[in-house]
Amino acid sequence: MINKKKFIAVIGGSQCSKEETKLAEEVGREIARRGATLVCGGLGGVMEAACRGASSEGGVTIGILPGEGRQAANPYVQIPIVTGMGYARNITVVKSAQAVIAISGSYGTLSEISHALQGGIPVIGLNTWALSKNDQQDDSIIPAQNATEAVTKALNLAIN
Amino acid sequence: MINKKKFIAVIGGSQCSKEETKLAEEVGREIARRGATLVCGGLGGVMEAACRGASSEGGVTIGILPGEGRQAANPYVQIPIVTGMGYARNITVVKSAQAVIAISGSYGTLSEISHALQGGIPVIGLNTWALSKNDQQDDSIIPAQNATEAVTKALNLAIN
Amino acid sequence: MINKKKFIAVIGGSQCSKEETKLAEEVGREIARRGATLVCGGLGGVMEAACRGASSEGGVTIGILPGEGRQAANPYVQIPIVTGMGYARNITVVKSAQAVIAISGSYGTLSEISHALQGGIPVIGLNTWALSKNDQQDDSIIPAQNATEAVTKALNLAIN
């Protein structure tokens, strides 16, 4: 049964640098190698690279799409979910995961980090946002140095 | 690749009669036998029966849940999607499918039928709602007499 | 305080006939004359006509918009609410109201009727959908013959 597997979300920009692409692909590969299921927003950039990596290792990839049709999914999404709800789909991406790995990203990614932390879902960060409030650092985003460390931490911290 | 398979939604009440349970289970079985993927709202009643049927034939089952946690999914959901959006998840259920099979159901089911028809997604009906407007019958819900006929029609009419 | 006033939703097509326009405008006018607040989907057709009618009598008009910007609101919307959630805003339209008046309309309107009935919000119908299930008529949509009767019934049946 697939639902015994952990669901790990990978979040990040729909456009990204070569380094970020490489990192996302390696994260996707590692998620699949460890037997987990990849959840993402289903579009390009970090999402596509992670799906490509997971697919190359035989993993399952879920893409939760913002628009009205499945055609917008990147070619490595196996399970396209069509929300029709725009950025509100960001909430569904993180709530469907048991841990989240954030790779760089912009304000959309930050919204996903926020919704995950609000819901008690662990967030592992790779070159992504850092938070502070009233000059106090907030350490809720758990840093990782590379793809393997990120996936290991995500699986160790994954909630039920 | 799973995404070459057709995605068929089964919608209906979270509580249902014995006959409806049997019918939903047979629909789920037939969807799996025909190599399609089952999408539903992930809860009990018709949704659970359809997932049980599909699982018994080795099919893939997706449950798009209204609440904040995956624990609400019925035990036959393999891919739980956690929307956190209440009844707005009804829209995601039908938009994620390429055809919809409605089994009996109440007003929540009717909202799913409406959202599907609004989006041009074919709806096959088994003992479900009938519509008319200004004394003119609306024939958009395509009737079926049994599970096999419903699944055959759904697969024949499925959009891309 | 505005919130002592009843909130009445007017739902219907974003395109409509001359008769429907006239009817919607009269419904809007009557809602305002009776001191209630008009809620609608904020776009054209029945929504615009109802807002124009309510505005002409000094009423308050709320438009709950599907897209990403307030510019899509018709010119008679005083309170534009920008959901960014596409058709999921249909749910917010009806849940924000204490009774709903449906004027003709297509499947989007039917989805609003369904969500209202599912949530126990009374629906008054003017030349709109009729429902049946398994050859049994469903009388949940309360018919009205004209604008005054529709608004009177909506205010009498409005929930808290």
Add this chain to the structure above:
Amino acid sequence: MINKKKFIAVIGGSQCSKEETKLAEEVGREIARRGATLVCGGLGGVMEAACRGASSEGGVTIGILPGEGRQAANPYVQIPIVTGMGYARNITVVKSAQAVIAISGSYGTLSEISHALQGGIPVIGLNTWALSKNDQQDDSIIPAQNATEAVTKALNLAIN
């Protein structure tokens, strides 16, 4: 017409300190004095204090609620909008505003800040989150020292 007025969102925790309460109330008062309309999430804490302040100066207050009923609105909300969509309503709160004032707050507030910045809606901060990415400070949240400065900046920067 109310829609000539600027819509300013006030966001922050549903529980807050005495200082935050005082600050939010003063922000609400100043929004009303300047003829703007207050948008918020409709619940307690910062939201209630801002609504109380705006109401005391005769301003209009809109509360965009997460749940299924209007009863959850704080007593100073004049226009309750019932979304039924949980935290997805955070997106509607900020997209309905032309500028956002963030007062302290936790991860829910951070999600609202993120969605606003993603959508190009100016965010003014009072003792709230600070952002950085890859050791580079992100200055998108515009700081203010007090309620008057925050409202002045919000009105000056408000988009159309």
